[in-house]
Amino acid sequence: MKKADIIIVGGGVMGSSTAFALRKNGFEGNILVFEKDPTYEYSSTSRSAGGFRQLYSTSINIQLSRFSLEVYKNFTEDMAIDGDKAEIDFKQRGYLFLATDRMIAAYEKQLKLQNSLGVPSEILSTSDLLNIIPELETGDLAGGLFCKEDGYLDPYSVMQAYRKNAQHLEVDYVxxxxxxxxxEGRKMRGVQLIDGSIYTAPVVINCAGxxxxxxxGEIGLPLPVVPLxxxxxxxDSTKRLEKMLPLTIDPTGVYFRHEMDRVVAGFSDDVTPGIDFNWKRSSFDHLWPILAHRIPNFENLKLESGWAGxxxxxxxxxxxxxxxHPQMKGYYVALGFSGHGMQQAPGVGLGLAELICKGRYETLDLSPLRVERFAENDLVLEDAIV
Ligand SMILES: Cc1cc2nc3c(=O)[nH]c(=O)nc-3n(C[C@H](O)[C@H](O)[C@H](O)COP(=O)(O)OP(=O)(O)OC[C@H]3O[C@@H](n4cnc5c(N)ncnc54)[C@H](O)[C@@H]3O)c2cc1C
Structure with missing residues (x-):
């Protein structure tokens, strides 16, 4: 039996950001991060679209992204180790929700909240949209909600930088x-590994994505989270676009952005929950007409590759x-990110570290996201889920 002070299950972006923040908050005890796959092949972080936005309808999501924005803007330098910079390819090319007539009122409402929290989002007219994407088909649009500070980044590099910095500060990855x-009763005792070995710790953080x-669920504490x-x-669009794309969300929910000289697109289709990494080329048949309608340059696109996460x-x-968890002392969770975890990872790591080291949130109040909210029926109802 081996002992630790804190065990983190899962060394993806959440586990690694949390481990790093614990050290930054002065936690000097022994921290062990268990990661089953050091290549991160199937981790959500490696398979993320890397979109970054402050365009949400709830204060907590806006505040988390606003906090992360400052972190990601300075990440390359701040996370450098011995002069070795942490490049994360953060492209602030903007984030754009395209809107039909029917949708624009809801975006105007979101805009008010975003602006009140310091986010410089704006409602664009169809002619403004053409300044950003000259090739855009705007006939069926009323405008869009745009934030120029937002954009996209390289999730794998963010996660590796957190991991390397945590290791540099003597966090052990196993x-x-x-x-x-x-x-043990209503207290956390530790973890057991697949090989049967036991590690004890009074604090266990579930960052297993x-x-x-x-x-x-196996310890009788189910959470409403499923793999999807x-x-x-x-x-390859084959016919080049005049400008680089913001991360753009079509009114249908299909989204796209540039990745070097290629375009990456995605869509949240209706699927049965489960662990499934089977990428189906044929699923693109649904996206292609939508993409070709929105940007006629995409009519002759060549689908090259893809992935499922x-x-x-x-x-x-x-x-x-x-x-x-209210029913288990020492059991902390950071789960259920539902496709917007990359933009929340810096604030989540810091929040958990403060909660564990100081017993309360100091920088950002993450209590709206507490486990108890389901039992209390005090949900965080976010309109801008992609
Ligand atoms: C296709 C796709 C697009 C996305 N697009 C965006 C986006 O545009 N913007 C955005 O902000 N977010 C996006 N996300 C979401 C974002 O990627 C996730 O919210 C975030 O990466 C979650 O990080 P995590 O550390 O919680 O999970 P993960 O990265 O999955 O890390 C969990 C780790 O736990 C390990 N693990 C699991 N079980 C165990 C165990 N029993 N023992 C040891 N290790 C274990 C796994 O190997 C894994 O490495 C997207 C996700 C996907 C899949």
């Missing part, structure tokens, strides 16, 4: 799969679940 969380709710397959597609999808209110 390549092993946790088979069970261990409890799409696999996390199953671990929690999401597919991404990479294509997992959302850790919160089935009740599609938002993160963060904090200590």
């Amino acid at each position: 390549t092993a799969e946790v088979s069970t969380l261990l409890t 799409a696999w996390g709710a199953a671990l929690s 397959k999401r597919q991404m597609y990479v294509f 997992l959302y850790d999808h919160n089935t009740v209110d599609q938002n993160a679940i963060i904090g200590e």
Whole structure:
């Protein structure tokens, strides 16, 4: 039996951001991160679209992204180790929700809240839209909601930088799969690994992404989170666009952005929950007419590749679940990000670190995302879920 002070299950962007923030908050005890796959091949972080936006309808999501914006803007320098910079390719090319007549009033309402929290989002007319995407088909649009500070970044590099910085601050990463969380009455005791070995710790943080709710359910603490397959597609538009694209969301929900000289697109289709990484080329048949209608340059696009990844999808209110579990002392969770975790990882890590080290949130109040909200029916109802 081995001992630690804090165990983190899952070393993706959430686990690594949390480990790093614990050290930054002065936690000097022994921190062990268990990560079953050091290549991160199937982690959601590696398979993310990397979109970054402050365009939400709830204060908590806007504030989390606003906090992350400052972190990501300075990330390359701030996370450098011995002069080795942490490049994350943060492209602030903007984030754009295209709107039909029917949708624009809802975006105007969101805009008011965003602006009141300092986000410089704006409602664009159809002619403004053409300044951003000259080739855009605007005939069926009334305008769009845009934020120029937003854009996209490289999720894998963000996660690796957090991991390397955590390791630099003497957090230990162990390549092993946790088979069970261990409890003693209503207190956390540690974890058991697949090989049977036991590690004890008074604090265990579940950052196991799409696999996390199953671990929690096995100790009688179910969470409303399921793995949900999401597919991404990479294509060559063949006919070049005049300008680089913001991350653009079509009114149908199909989204696209540039990746070097290629375009990456995605869509949240209706699928049965489960662990499924099977990428189907044929699913693109649904996206292609939508893309070709919106940007006629895409009519002759060539689909080159793609991938499938997992959302850790919160089935009740599609938002993160963060904090200590009310029924288990020492058991913390950071799960249920439902497709917007990359833009929340810096604030989530810091929030958990403050909660554990100081007993309260100091920088950002993440309590709206607490586990108890489901029992209290105090949900975080976000309109801008992609
Ligand atoms: C296709 C797609 C597009 C997305 N687009 C965006 C976007 O545009 N913007 C955005 O903000 N977010 C986006 N997301 C969501 C974002 O990627 C996730 O919210 C975020 O990466 C979650 O990070 P995580 O660390 O919680 O999970 P993960 O990255 O999955 O990390 C969890 C880790 O836990 C490990 N693990 C699991 N079980 C165990 C165990 N029992 N023992 C040991 N290790 C274990 C796994 O191997 C994994 O590495 C997208 C996700 C997908 C799939």
